[in-house]
Amino acid sequence: MARLLHSLAVLVAVLWSVEAAREQQSTHTNNWAVLVTVHKTHEYSSRLSCVFNWHFPLPLVYECNIILMLADDMACNARNPRPATVFNNANQHINVYGDDIEVDYRGYEVTVENFLRV
Structure with a gap:
C-alpha cells in the first residue's frame, strides 16, 4: 500500500510539473x-x-x-x-x-x- 501511495504521489508530481511547464511556455513570449x-x-x-x-x-x-x-x-x-x-x-x-x-x-x-x- 505504501508503494502504491508513493507511486501515485510521484505520478501526480510529474503531471503537475508537466502542466506547470506548459503554462510557463504559453505565457513566456520574449x-x-x-x-x-x-x-x-x-x-x-x-x-x-x-x-x-x-x-x-x-x-x-x-x-x-x-x-x-x-x-x-x-x-x-x-x-x-x-x-x-x-x-x-x-x-x-x-x-x-x-x-x-x-x-x-x-x-x-x-x-x-x-x-x-x-
Missing part, C-alpha cells in the same frame, strides 16, 4: 537565441551546418529574436566549391544556409566583446 561559430577554417564546416540546423527548429523563438554570429561566412567563402550553400552532410542533399538566413555578426565582428554585449 525568447531569444544566440547562435555562434568561432571556427575560421573550411575544415569545420560541419559545425557551421549544425548552427544552421539549430536555426530552423527553435520552438517559441521568433526569427527576429535569433542572433547569428559567424566567425567565417562559409557560404560566401572563396574556398567553398558551391557558393552560397552549406550542407549538413556529405551527400549535399539539404542546403541549410537557405535564402532566409540573416547573419547579424560575421568575420571580424564576431568578438568576445560583441558576444557579451548581445
Whole structure:
C-alpha cells in the first residue's frame, strides 16, 4: 500500500510539473537565441551546418529574436566549391544556409566583446 501511495504521489508530481511547464511556455513570449561559430577554417564546416540546423527548429523563438554570429561566412567563402550553400552532410542533399538566413555578426565582428554585449 505504501508503494502504491508513493507511486501515485510521484505520478501526480510529474503531471503537475508537466502542466506547470506548459503554462510557463504559453505565457513566456520574449525568447531569444544566440547562435555562434568561432571556427575560421573550411575544415569545420560541419559545425557551421549544425548552427544552421539549430536555426530552423527553435520552438517559441521568433526569427527576429535569433542572433547569428559567424566567425567565417562559409557560404560566401572563396574556398567553398558551391557558393552560397552549406550542407549538413556529405551527400549535399539539404542546403541549410537557405535564402532566409540573416547573419547579424560575421568575420571580424564576431568578438568576445560583441558576444557579451548581445
